[in-house]
Amino acid sequence: MKGKTTVRDEDFELVQAINSGRTELFSKLVEKYQQKLYNFGMRMCGEPRDAEDLVQETFLTVYRYLSGFRYETKFKNWMYRVATTTCIKAKRKPKHAPDYELSLEDYLPGEGEDLPDQAPGWAQRPLDQLLNEELARRIEQAVLELPKKYRMVAVLRDQEGFSTEETAQILDISVANTKVRLHRARLFLREKLKGYFDHEPTPA
């Protein structure tokens, strides 16, 4: 007989305790994950009000369904699944996020196009020389301009730090599809960064 695997992660005991009646310990889960979820909400929605709703809805759903959680995945991954589902269902349409498909062809260099033989300065300068408030805001904005289904993958993989397999599981899509979306999202973001750096004053 094939049993389902139980994932014992760092939250296992806390979740077990809550599910065995110590509901007051739910506050520990909230304390631990509220900032992470709020960050995720801001990266996905860009508006404090929407991010706030996302965090609140997610914790409410987690609280309601925690007793049914069977530890077939890490608690954190399950919670992000709740959060992404909440995000997909959100009625409010963010002004900067039209839904459309990103095509690989859009990012392929055209035939006969004059391609650079060398990476531009921004790809070669040390990271700490590049990073500043303005660039962080530009990246934030570029992420928000991604169509939602690509944005979710990019945020989960490159900002929240989930693996490809975890991201696929959270979003309930295949690993192959996750990789396709991630690659297109990164190409989209690269174009935005190129645009930003092309207009950046040349460093002295």
Added chain:
Amino acid sequence: MSQHRHDHHNCMALFEKMSEYIDRELSAEDRAQVEAHIRACCQCQACYETLQRTVDLCRSSTQDYPMPDTLTAKLRALIEAGGH
């Protein structure tokens, strides 16, 4: 000189695999092929470096957003109400 004898097919194949290469998700054989191509083709090398840098920048832009007091209050209320 190699870029003048650019095999476009290899560039296309590399272009599709570039994120998997960055994420170290390719088989050893595919990885070696990508590396050999990047060494020989400065345009793909430039393409790879800009994509790698894009990923680095996204991974480094993960600052905390200040949580509004209203949210902290709402979550406290949620806990006190026992999720109702």
